[in-house]
Amino acid sequence: xxRISPRSPIIFSQSTLLRKPPPTEKKLECTLExxxxxxxxxxxxxxxxxINGITEQQGExxxxxxxxxxxxxxxxTFEGKGDERPGYQPADLIFLIDEKPHLFFERExxxxxxxxxxxxxxxxxxxxxxxxxxxxxxxxLSFDIVLYPGYVKIIKGQGMPTAKEIxxxxxLRIKFLINFPMSLSPEQxxxxxxxxxxxxxLDFL
Amino acid sequence: xxRISPRSPIIFSQSTLLRKPPPTEKKLECTLExxxxxxxxxxxxxxxxxINGITEQQGExxxxxxxxxxxxxxxxTFEGKGDERPGYQPADLIFLIDEKPHLFFERExxxxxxxxxxxxxxxxxxxxxxxxxxxxxxxxLSFDIVLYPGYVKIIKGQGMPTAKEIxxxxxLRIKFLINFPMSLSPEQxxxxxxxxxxxxxLDFL
Numbered sequence: 001x002x003r004i005s006p007r008s009p010i011i012f013s014q015s016t017l018l019r020k021p022p023p024t025e026k027k028l029e030c031t032l033e034x035x036x037x038x039x040x041x042x043x044x045x046x047x048x049x050x051i052n053g054i055t056e057q058q059g060e061x062x063x064x065x066x067x068x069x070x071x072x073x074x075x076x077t078f079e080g081k082g083d084e085r086p087g088y089q090p091a092d093l094i095f096l097i098d099e100k101p102h103l104f105f106e107r108e109x110x111x112x113x114x115x116x117x118x119x120x121x122x123x124x125x126x127x128x129x130x131x132x133x134x135x136x137x138x139x140x141l142s143f144d145i146v147l148y149p150g151y152v153k154i155i156k157g158q159g160m161p162t163a164k165e166i167x168x169x170x171x172l173r174i175k176f177l178i179n180f181p182m183s184l185s186p187e188q189x190x191x192x193x194x195x196x197x198x199x200x201x202l203d204f205l
Numbered sequence: 206x207x208r209i210s211p212r213s214p215i216i217f218s219q220s221t222l223l224r225k226p227p228p229t230e231k232k233l234e235c236t237l238e239x240x241x242x243x244x245x246x247x248x249x250x251x252x253x254x255x256i257n258g259i260t261e262q263q264g265e266x267x268x269x270x271x272x273x274x275x276x277x278x279x280x281x282t283f284e285g286k287g288d289e290r291p292g293y294q295p296a297d298l299i300f301l302i303d304e305k306p307h308l309f310f311e312r313e314x315x316x317x318x319x320x321x322x323x324x325x326x327x328x329x330x331x332x333x334x335x336x337x338x339x340x341x342x343x344x345x346l347s348f349d350i351v352l353y354p355g356y357v358k359i360i361k362g363q364g365m366p367t368a369k370e371i372x373x374x375x376x377l378r379i380k381f382l383i384n385f386p387m388s389l390s391p392e393q394x395x396x397x398x399x400x401x402x403x404x405x406x407l408d409f410l
Contacts, residue, residue: 115409117408117409119401119402119404119406120401120404120406121397121398121400121401121402121404122398123385124386124389124393124394124397124398124401125394125395125397125398125399125401125402126394126398144394145388146385146386146387146388146389146394148385149354149383149385177409178354179406179407179408179409180328180351180353180354180406180407181329181351181401181404181405181406181407182351182404182405182406182407183350183351183404183405184329184351184404188329188400188401188404189329189330189331189349189351190330191396191400192326192329192330192397192400192401193326193327193329193330193331194330195326195393195396195397195400196324196325196326196329196330196386196393196397197324197326197330199324199325199326199386199387199388199389199393200386200387200388201324201325201384201385201386201387202384202385202386202387203322203384204322204382204384
């Protein structure tokens with residue numbers, strides 16, 4: 001309770017209309033599995049609060065219900081739950097969703113991308129691969145076509161949930177990387193060249 | 206000559222210190238050859254000028270000496286050569302260097318990148334290619350190693366001039382794209398796979 005003397009500058013308009021400070025931002029790291037199936041995160045936060053005019057640190061448990069389909073950059077705002085400073089409104093507390101790197105997948109919007117490395121012999125001669133799925137299982141796939149660098153096989157509905165449409169999921173995109181031989185003997189080079197020289201070739205666009 | 210009465214607000218500081226308007230910006234498209242060897246560009250510009258209090262359009266020929274090594278984004282400023290507006294200083298005229306797309310090359314800083322597409326038969330069996338140079342000649346190169354997608358052959362000193370060091374030039378980077386066969390017969394697949402299956406393979410990092 002501060003008393004204002006008649007000669008003080010007029011500051012009471014500022015004390016009734018307190019300014020809002022910038023929010024307190026914290027990152028909330030989630031795995032792709034958590035962002036796919038949703039989860040509840042319990043986070044212990046600490047913030048400055050003013051009790052009887054003295055600034056103290058106070059801990060508080062916050063529950064965040066992560067919804068299926070949330071993306072990196074999603075913001076969850078707790079109004080007035082940030083730091084308190086004398087002469088200011090309490091700051092907002094904002095959690096900013098971040099994606100933990102995944103062992104197998106990269107996220108591209110609602111799709112997941114899995115990079116499959118296969119040797120050139122299998123790219124030309126056919127191959128069977130085992131692809132991980134986000135739920136932990138694996139899917140077996142076999143190819144008897146020529147697989148070129150950058151070839152993409154799409155598995156529908158095995159990506160991330162579409163936040164706007166409940167129950168819908170993006171795709172799993174299997175992108176092929178072709179490993180080339182380190183070296184070939186003159187005979188191998190001659191034979192490989194003879195087999196492949198009269199083919200029709202795919203051009204880059 | 207305006208007379209200031211004792212009751213006028215003090216505005217003479219604004220009338221003697223005219224404000225500078227934002228500059229007039231124009232793009233100046235140059236070929237990679239022009240940016241490599243330098244050239245003189247004659248440009249007909251038109252701008253608003255104030256003559257006896259009346260705004261008129263006036264044409265003017267401007268000479269710009271493009272120096273070897275200039276890059277996209279280089280700014281050439283002609284002070285006070287932009288549009289004139291009453292109550293303002295004349296604007297500056299700025300030319301912003303832009304690169305015309307080249308038939309063969311992309312510029313990466315001081316280097317030029319040339320993409321060489323070869324069929325898989327030549328990537329494995331060896332090949333000879335003819336690479337264009339910026340001066341208009343061509344360079345013949347032969348390879349008896351396995352060329353993989355993304356393999357880069359560097360030709361020193363055939364890039365763009367280094368603006369900071371007179372006489373020095375960046376490199377020409379020949380980047381290989383490997384065309385794959387559209388399809389193979391069962392026999393071709395079996396034979397190709399047999400030749401390549403016991404090789405040591407380069408892994409992606």
